[in-house]
Every structure is written in C-alpha cells, then in structure tokens.
Amino acid sequence: MKNGAAVNILLVDDQPGRLLSYEAILKDLGQNLVTARSGLEALERLMQDEYAVVLLDVSMPGMDGFETASLIHDHPRFERTPIIFVTGVHINELDRMKAYKLGAVDYVLIPVVPEILRSKVAVLVELHLQRRELQQLNSTLAQANAQLSAAHLDLQAEKTRELETLNASLREAVTGLEAANRALHGEILERARAEQQLKEADRLKDEFLAMLAHELRNPLAPIHNAVRIMRMKPIGDTQVEWARDVIDRQAAHLTRLVDDLLDVSRITRGKINIDARPLDLAAAVARAVETVQPLLTQQRHELQLDLPATPLNVMGDLTRVTQIIGNVLGNAAKYTDAGGKIRLGARAVGGMIEIGIHDNGIGIPASMLPTVFDLFSQAGIMDGRSRGGLGIGLALVKRLVEMHGGNVSVHSAGAGRGTEFVICLPAALPQQWTTPAAIETMADAQPAPVAPAGNGARTASKRRMLLVDDNQDALMSLANLLSLDGHEVRTASDGFRALESAPSFLPEVAVLDIGMPGMDGYELARRIRAQSWGKDLVLVALTGWGQEGDRRRSKDAGFDSHWVKPLDIDLFTRYLGCFTDPAKLRAEQQPASTPTACRAASSDSAA
16 A cells, blocks of 8 residues: 555444454555444544545444445545445345445455455555545645745736746646546546456356356266166176276266365355255264364374264255364364374254264363354464464354254363363254155265165166157166166157157156257257146256256246256155156146145255
8 A cells, every 4th residue: 555654444343253354354454444343333433533444234233234324424524435335145236226325335245255355445445545645735736826826916026937937837737637637537447347357257157167067967977877887787806896986986076076166156155055955964974084084093083983873864964064073073183182082972852963072182261162163263272282273163163053953062171171062953854854855855965875786775666768868878878777777768869859759658757958959958848748648747857957047947847856967866766756656746746635745846846
C-alpha cells in the first residue's frame, strides 16, 4: 500500500471466530483492523474515526447487516464508505438488489477464500488512499488559489506577469490531475474486466470438471463390468487373480477420484453436502484407521478396537463419517507421547450410535475444555511442544457431526491424564436397509466389496432387459454381466435401433445411456413412454452425468431412476428385486396403492 499512514478497516461480525479469521486474512495488508460484534458497536466505531472499508456480516442478532448498512449510509459523513457484505446463507437476486441499494460494493460467501477477500479489501483500501490523496491535492489547490487571490489584490498592477506564470503552472497541475483521474478510472474498469474474466473462468472450470467426470466414467463402466465377469468365471491362476484384484481396486479408487473431482467446485463455494445412507460403522472405522496408520506406526502407539460382534449401522455419509473418526484418531495419536495406548469403542444407545475414543496422552486442562472445538484451538500447546496442525480438525469434526444430526463431546481429568472424545451419530433403522430408495441411492456411494462368484447373493427374478449405449465396450460388458446373472438381454447401439427392436422384444426393464449421438437418452425415454408397450416398463438412466440437474432432467423425461456409471450390479439387482411385477411398477407408484418399498424408490429417484 502507498501513502504512508495505515487506514482503518472495520470488521463487523457477532461471531468471535470469524473476526479472528478476518484479522488473520487481512493482517498482511498492514492496515488498522478494528472489530465490532454488533451493528450498534459498529456505528459507535464509525462515529469515532474514519474507515476505508466496512466488512459487514449479514446475519447478526438484533440489528442485522442490512439495517446497519442503511444507518451507515444515511449519515452524510459515511454515505460513500464502501461496504462488503459477508454471508453464510443462500442469497437471491432480491437480496443482492437490496444490498446494492444500501451501498454494498460486493458480496463474500462463507467460507471465505482468503486470497479473494484480501484482494477485494486491498482494492477498496487503495481507492480510499487515492481519494484521500486527491482530497489533499484539492486542499492544496484551494490554499494556492487563496494565496493567489491575496497576491492578486495586493500586487495586481506590478505582478501581472508573475501572476500569469503562476496561472499557467496551476493549469498544468489541473491537467495532470485530470490525467491522473482518467488513469484511475481506467484502472477501475480494468479491474472490473479482470473480475468478470475470473468469474467466467470459474464457470468454465465447473463445466470442464463435469465433462471430464463424464468422460472418465464412460471407460470406467466397462472396466468395472469386465472385472465382475472375471469374478463370475473360474480362473485358477493366482497371478491372474492378483491382477484382476489390482484392476478392481484401482478402478474403485479412480471412481472415488472422479467423484472428488466433481466436489472441487462445491467445496470452493462452501457447499459441503451430507449424503446420509445406511452404513456399517465398522467400514468407516476401518477406513479411518487406515488413514492414520502411518502416524500410529511412527509413534509406536497401541490401538485397541472394541466393536461389538453385531454390526452397528448408522445413517451417515461414509466419506464424512470416516473423516470424523479419522480426525479424532489423528488428534489422539498426535497428542499422545510415543508408545501410548488408544482405544476406540462403540455401542448402541437408544436411537444413536455412540463412538468413544480414549487415549492416555497429555490431556486437556479444565479451563481449555470449552474451547477445544473452536477454530484454531490447539490444546497441545500447553506442554511447550508444537504438535503441528492449524487447529481446525476438531472444529470440522463438530460441524460434520452436527450436520449428521449428532453431537460430540470431550472429557479429560486434566493435564497428563488422557482425553476421551464421545461421538454420537443417528442409528440406521432396519427398514432403511431394504427400501429401493436406500438401494438406488447407495449406487453413488463408494463401491462395495464384490462378493465371490457363486455365493448365491443375487436372487432377484430374471427380467427381459433392453440395454442402449453407443459405447460398445460398456454395452457388451454390461450385457454379458447381466446375461451371466440369468437375465434375457437385448442390446442396441443407438435410440433408433432400440425403438425398432423393442416392440417385438417387449422388455420389462430398459437401461438407457444419456449422452448418445443422434437421439439422446432423454428423447429416447420420452418416445418409449409414448408407446403402449413402454408405459409400464422400468426405465433406468445409466450415465456418466451425475449432478442434481441431470437427475431432474431424467425424472422429467420419464425415467424411474438415475444411476451413475460404473453400475454396481449387486445394488442394481437388489433394486429390481423390490418389484414383484415390473409391468405394474408405474401403477404401483401411485400413492393410494403403492407398497412402502416401491413408494420410497419412486420418491428417491425423483429427488
């Protein structure tokens, strides 16, 4: 920043944690950061000093951000003070119009991206400094004019030539000032163009990620199907079996990476969604232990797992539950001296699953227990040694647990006496494991372990099935897999061939790809539904497109469900097995006559 003296920046938020984060983000600007925890306190600060910019939280108890902004700009002294609104809730265009009428110059969404917030505030501070410099120049110019008037009155006769010379100098100064103003205006326009280009680049990035995920899912589907076919056939060669398992594991890993790829844009916008499904707690514990195993090994800790023989089923997001348990286990390993003992146990308590993680580490003083879950809190600093980390792991645990509808608590007898964390998550009801809704939505979860061939796990009735996909590998691998499972399968590589062969075949189930040339899956679904033979069959979308808008389009086109490649054949078979008579599926989905299981499937596929 230029112009020497630091300016004041007012940070207004009722949450101390956010104020600390704003101060951490903006401290590198080298300006005076002044905080206020309410609208009234902000007005008091404004009356006491001048501020270059106000960072104002929208949602505050008492006087919210809109009211505070209105009072600020109603005062003549502050009517030009720029305001950046900060909000953690969804805003619509009416909210934006209201904010801009109140004088807002920008919106920032929570969680805040430090670089973006810092750059926006830096621009406004720079503009404030330039306005202040301009005011000083104007003041100097006014003083010079006053001196010139006095000199003109006193020396009008004999100082004409000197006065003309001075006027010429002043005209030159004014010309330079106008040039500076034009340059400043050009810089503002250039910044606006750059910001628009950044927004367009962000939009193109989201579109690219969605397209890339779709293109990656297409080759994953035949790989996944081919591995399943290999599992259903005897091999007898241990090296080939090992190679098959490697392909299976790496394809599953790549599928998870593709799903993470789609989450990038959501995470940058602070939109973390919890996809709650019934899951075995032991699976999440196993994954969490795997993530912290290197630290446990490095510290030579002894980990004791005390899980009951009867599975504990929770309603949760497998990735997030794994993250919750892994963060707490990692915290225990970090704050326990080498050679320590850590115990993880779980039990059912009422309608909740209680997970306890206890260590014999450095413990937590009673005075610090209330702040353990606060952002940037690091209880381990008390022993004088740095344990690493930024102090956000447990704050994230608390947020994720609450998003699941649970709670988390911490207990410690004091320094040197260990710590126990207790996590409570909602239990999954038995019926939640058997509805088509649960089965269909589980198709988007991490791939389940494949059951060995010939174990008799799939017992659904055999169906006449029509498969339509322009990707020959995906089409034939899925056709072979379903044929081996006993279904009567007919294939078509495009929508026109499907419409030609279907009337004579009369399929009970049709599985359609969406992104096909000529006639896409949406149009094919609408044409099938328009035929007498296609009104009551089970119509399934199988595609690499898996975003919420794609699912809505599938529902509007007449699909009963939307599945993302690669298809989990076990879940799909269980889904088909929920309907005793596929030809009556459409009639069964009416509220008056629908069995509970089929009604849940219809509701879920529309979600």
